Amino acid sequence: MKVLMNAGPWLPVPPRGYGGIENVVATLVPPLRELGVEVVLASVGTSALPVDELLSVYPDGQFGALQRPYNQVCGVAQAHLHGVVRALRERDDIDLVHDHVEAVGLATVAALGPDAPPALHTLHWDLAKHPDLYGGFDGGGRVRVNGVSASQLARAPEALRAHSVGHVHLATPLATGADRRPRPAKGGYLLILGRITPGKGQDLGARLAHQYGFDLILAGPVGPYRDPADLPSDADNPDARYFHEKVAPHVDGQRVRWIGTVHGQERDDLVAGAKAVLAPLRWEEPGGTFVVESLALGTPVVALARGCLPELVDDGHTGLLTDDEDELAELALAADKIDPADCMAEAARRFTPARMAMRYVELYSLIRDHVFMS
Ligand code: UDP
Structure with missing residues (x-):
């Protein structure tokens, strides 16, 4: 199975020091590859994690932009995602997109259309205070969602929970x-x-x-x-x-x-x-x-x-x-x-990476073989 892992434009993978989503991706990818999953990483140019292929729009992490007004934050995320979408439109070897970028990423993946690969979107934030962030989300029929804890999922907006495939706790090497x-x-x-x-x-x-x-x-x-x-x-x-x-x-x-x-x-x-x-x-x-x-x-x-x-x-x-x-x-x-x-x-x-990777492979298979084939 070949997975496009979208870690976003904010920090390289692995991050140096602080890095939430990027740490999760850096922990998940090596054991996934050991389980035979090929990984195309969408991140920034300075990412050094060994993968099968690196896709990047920005040469380096755009973390500083996160403190700018929300529309500018979205602009950076969108530029990165347009690169990802372009790549997905040009190739047909991706079996599944595993997306880690909040609302904008999900919307973009959902908008890819019926020919796009199915996607799993991992929620990383507490969304109870942001019910509008994913307002009206229907996943375009192609996206499933998982949480990083049961409590996070329980607090997520109903539109997301309706597409949930469960939760996977975080891990550490x-x-x-x-x-x-x-x-x-x-x-x-x-x-x-x-x-x-x-x-x-x-x-x-x-x-x-x-x-x-x-x-x-x-x-x-x-x-x-x-x-x-x-x-x-x-x-x-x-x-x-x-x-x-x-x-x-x-x-x-x-x-x-x-x-x-x-x-x-x-x-x-x-x-x-x-x-x-x-x-x-x-x-x-x-x-x-x-x-x-x-x-x-x-x-x-x-x-x-x-x-x-x-x-x-x-x-x-x-x-x-x-x-x-x-x-x-x-x-x-x-x-x-x-x-x-x-x-x-x-x-x-x-909390080992191998255990987390096994759970994700189960979810990838579930999505690929059952959710979208039925
Ligand atoms: N971290 C680090 N150095 C620091 C502060 C944090 O390496 O000075 C790491 C921390 O070890 C963890 C990650 O950054 O791996 C933060 O992820 P967490 O889920 O704890 O918090 P988030 O910021 O994602 O809410």
């Missing part, structure tokens, strides 16, 4: 233990790993760190800015405003530190050395790559029980969950009662 090497001993700090953005709740975590007296490291970009030194004090984008207004007042460089984006071994060691990864979520986390990565690195997850967290974290066994913000701080202080070995064993059982 760290879960295989192939890269197992001595990790740093657990330090005394807690870590929030992810974009600095209101949904991830860094402001709440930072406030609790001061109030309850624990050390907290914030790792991740603020909008397009990866390093603290690069962030202008007058940066005009929503995440920068959130950082300056709500998070920065708590960042004192001691109790609470923002270290910018981390990647590779530095990221893994930072996660492995944390007492716990903290998730003071203010949104319904849709898929939570950081959750499966933390467990794989033997670090329990202490979180507000929102979105996919109860599906991924076994409360009391691989992490601690609560609905209460103050109790979250108390649980953070008690995180060392979770055994890191239990976290790693659970990740090895549930």
Whole structure:
């Protein structure tokens, strides 16, 4: 089977440091190819993931454009997608499109017409607050949808759920233990790993760190800015405003530190050395790559029980969950009662790339052989 995997124009695959969708694609493609799936990757020119073929419109990632007005964001996505559509019209060797680009991607794939290959669109965001994003979607009869968690799918607009083929949890290569090497001993700090953005709740975590007296490291970009030194004090984008207004007042460089984006071994060691990864979520986390990565690195997850967290974290066994913000701080202080070995064993059982790839191959076959042949 030959699959066109559309990862969008935002970042190369694999991404350097932060990258949500691109990380998912980088995790999925190698085991898919091991299972015999040929992969044509639609991404940007700097993508270095080994694939059978790379299609690109933009030479490099357009991540910075995501902070521009919505119509400009759509313009970038559309230019990328027109390239994909052009390629699909010119060739007939693609059996299935696996699309990861939000609304615009789906609309474009749906508009390809009856001769286009069938498509699977993976939802990556929480869509409950964006019911219009996919308004009136009927998939043109060619598109099926999957979620990255049951909770995400349950919150998706009905128009999408009507075309759902289920959910597939995210995975991480760290879960295989192939890269197992001595990790740093657990330090005394807690870590929030992810974009600095209101949904991830860094402001709440930072406030609790001061109030309850624990050390907290914030790792991740603020909008397009990866390093603290690069962030202008007058940066005009929503995440920068959130950082300056709500998070920065708590960042004192001691109790609470923002270290910018981390990647590779530095990221893994930072996660492995944390007492716990903290998730003071203010949104319904849709898929939570950081959750499966933390467990794989033997670090329990202490979180507000929102979105996919109860599906991924076994409360009391691989992490601690609560609905209460103050109790979250108390649980953070008690995180060392979770055994890191239990976290790693659970990740090895549930969150390996091979397992994720097998689930996707099942969905590809279902779509190709049953949905569109019946
Ligand atoms: N990430 C990283 N370095 C950072 C912050 C995040 O490598 O400084 C990675 C993180 O390990 C995860 C991804 O970026 O693999 C974020 O995906 P997730 O699903 O956790 O969050 P999203 O941003 O997609 O909501």
